[in-house]
Amino acid sequence: MLVTISCTRPVGAAWPATDLGYLLHKNPSRRQTFEQSYGVAHVLYPEASDERCTAALLLEIDPVRLVRGKSKGTPDFSLGQYVNDRPYAASSLLSVAISTVFGTALHGRCAQRPELAGTALDLRIELPAVPCKGGPESAERVFAPLGWTVAATPLPLDPAFPEWGDSHYVRLELTGTLRLAEALTHLYVLLPVLDGSKHYWLDTAEIDKLLRFGEGWLTAHPEREWITRRYLTRRHTLVRTALARLAELDDQDPEELGALEHDFDDEEPGTETTVPQAVESGERGPSLAVLRRAAVYRALLAAGASRVLDLGCGQGALLLELAADRALTEIVGVDVSMRELKIAARRVRRLPEWQARRVTVRQGALTYTDASLRGYDAAVLLEVIEHVDDTRLKALEQAVFGAAAPGAVVVTTPNSEFNVRYDGLDAGAFRHSDHRFEWTRAEFADWAHRVGATHGYAVRFEPVGPEDAEVGASTQMAVFTRKNNDDDAAKGAA
Numbered sequence: 001m002l003v004t005i006s007c008t009r010p011v012g013a014a015w016p017a018t019d020l021g022y023l024l025h026k027n028p029s030r031r032q033t034f035e036q037s038y039g040v041a042h043v044l045y046p047e048a049s050d051e052r053c054t055a056a057l058l059l060e061i062d063p064v065r066l067v068r069g070k071s072k073g074t075p076d077f078s079l080g081q082y083v084n085d086r087p088y089a090a091s092s093l094l095s096v097a098i099s100t101v102f103g104t105a106l107h108g109r110c111a112q113r114p115e116l117a118g119t120a121l122d123l124r125i126e127l128p129a130v131p132c133k134g135g136p137e138s139a140e141r142v143f144a145p146l147g148w149t150v151a152a153t154p155l156p157l158d159p160a161f162p163e164w165g166d167s168h169y170v171r172l173e174l175t176g177t178l179r180l181a182e183a184l185t186h187l188y189v190l191l192p193v194l195d196g197s198k199h200y201w202l203d204t205a206e207i208d209k210l211l212r213f214g215e216g217w218l219t220a221h222p223e224r225e226w227i228t229r230r231y232l233t234r235r236h237t238l239v240r241t242a243l244a245r246l247a248e249l250d251d252q253d254p255e256e257l258g259a260l261e262h263d264f265d266d267e268e269p270g271t272e273t274t275v276p277q278a279v280e281s282g283e284r285g286p287s288l289a290v291l292r293r294a295a296v297y298r299a300l301l302a303a304g305a306s307r308v309l310d311l312g313c314g315q316g317a318l319l320l321e322l323a324a325d326r327a328l329t330e331i332v333g334v335d336v337s338m339r340e341l342k343i344a345a346r347r348v349r350r351l352p353e354w355q356a357r358r359v360t361v362r363q364g365a366l367t368y369t370d371a372s373l374r375g376y377d378a379a380v381l382l383e384v385i386e387h388v389d390d391t392r393l394k395a396l397e398q399a400v401f402g403a404a405a406p407g408a409v410v411v412t413t414p415n416s417e418f419n420v421r422y423d424g425l426d427a428g429a430f431r432h433s434d435h436r437f438e439w440t441r442a443e444f445a446d447w448a449h450r451v452g453a454t455h456g457y458a459v460r461f462e463p464v465g466p467e468d469a470e471v472g473a474s475t476q477m478a479v480f481t482r483k484n485n486d487d488d489a490a491k492g493a494a
């Protein structure tokens with residue numbers, strides 16, 4: 001089993017292509033060997049010049065060890081036993097090797113060449129044999145939307161007997177200009193997806209892996225449902241939980257997921273014994289998202305707001321609810337993501353005219369001061385601050401509380417203490433892969449008090465969602481009120 005990764009030095013670049021060795025943390029002048037539970041992984045460089053450098057990861061799989069190891073008795077292997085294609089075909093074993101041998105690169109870290117880790121490189125990846133049960137088109141389907149030029153050539157079952165036709169293996173060549181870490185996460189997630197089987201039993205940790213390594217590309221991928229299903233090898237409960245979490249990342253309507261159910265059934269009928277139940281959210285009654293929007297709306301009413309900003313509005317779920325209240329005369333949604341905004345704008349256009357005309361959405365980055373956001377009665381940051389790097393959070397505070405300075409600011413964020421109540425969320429893990437932090441109630445209170453003191457706001461706190469005696473509620477909300485509220489100097493100062 002073999003994968004090669006080649007990097008070509010761009011014209012005029014100051015660094016040699018052999019810097020690929022720094023990114024992979026493997027010296028181009030040495031051959032290295034890593035013991036794995038199922039065999040041995042070798043890293044070597046068939047070519048290493050200033051212009052072009054190729055790293056090869058070669059797995060020597062020991063089928064006997066594989067059968068005796070972790071994969072023993074998994075449904076995908078029990079039949080294969082000692083005779084299987086694993087020594088030759090790229091699969092979940094290659095993903096495991098990528099994560100153990102190139103783990104630092106997979107996470108996008110490189111102490112010696114940090115700027116190079118963040119740079120898109122001219123890459124070419126070659127895999128001589130990839131099991132691709134959906135045919136060569138499925139390789140195109142999953143890799144092309146990520147910016148790769150894909151060449152997937154079916155391999156004949158036996159070159160000596162062309163009449164036997166093609167096998168379900170392809171030779172795969174990917175070329176593109178991407179960051180190395182992106183390239184590795186694509187391989188890590190998508191090779192097992194094309195293969196459609198895993199060599200180990202799956203549990204909910206697999207969902208976290210999918211979301212972690214799919215970060216930044218999976219939510220927007222046109223084939224994300226297919227990828228999720230195949231990655232989780234069609235374990236219904238895992239798939240549905242993963243899709244629900246992806247949808248929440250994306251703020252899609254979870255109800256829309258119901259439409260996927262029949263999809264499952266036309267793939268290998270009868271392989272699953274349990275019919276998927278509703279997504280286990282662990283919540284009774286209205287969803288947390290609904291409770292959050294209701295709490296925010298109540299806070300806006302209490303503040304007597306009529307002109308409001310929804311900062312980081314996403315796909316506009318709150319905008320739609322606020323539009324129904326005539327007392328709100330102007331509602332502005334701001335988000336940095338054009339993709340989210342397009343969806344929000346489409347949803348607003350579908351509202352009755354009297355509602356739609358009071359709502360506008362526009363693009364903006366909350367970490368930059370924007371004079372046109374000044375003078376509003378209230379601003380909402382609904383599940384937004386935890387998406388902002390802590391190094392940029394100060395800039396957001398200044399832009400929102402310092403420069404825009406609305407009469408009130410309503411902020412919601414996860415209460416990390418509550419995470420222990422979510423099954424399947426590892427200790428210390430975040431609820432979503434895009435979260436940069438999740439705070440305890442004390443951490444949130446510290447932050448809010450400091451921001452309030454710096455910018456002249458009083459602050460009060462409210463739990464959102466059913467409260468647990470020990471760990472509190474799932475969501476925490478802070479309502480900031482500007483202390484010099486009567487002084488309307490800020491208004492119209494723009």
Ligand code: SAH
Pocket residue numbers: 249251311312313314315316317318334335336337340364365366367381382383384387388
């Ligand atoms: N408020 C929405 C969406 C929450 S998800 C809701 O609760 O449904 C977080 C949103 O914040 C995303 O849509 C993301 O694009 C946006 N966001 C993150 N960082 C941002 C920034 N710096 N400027 C503007 N929007 C940002």
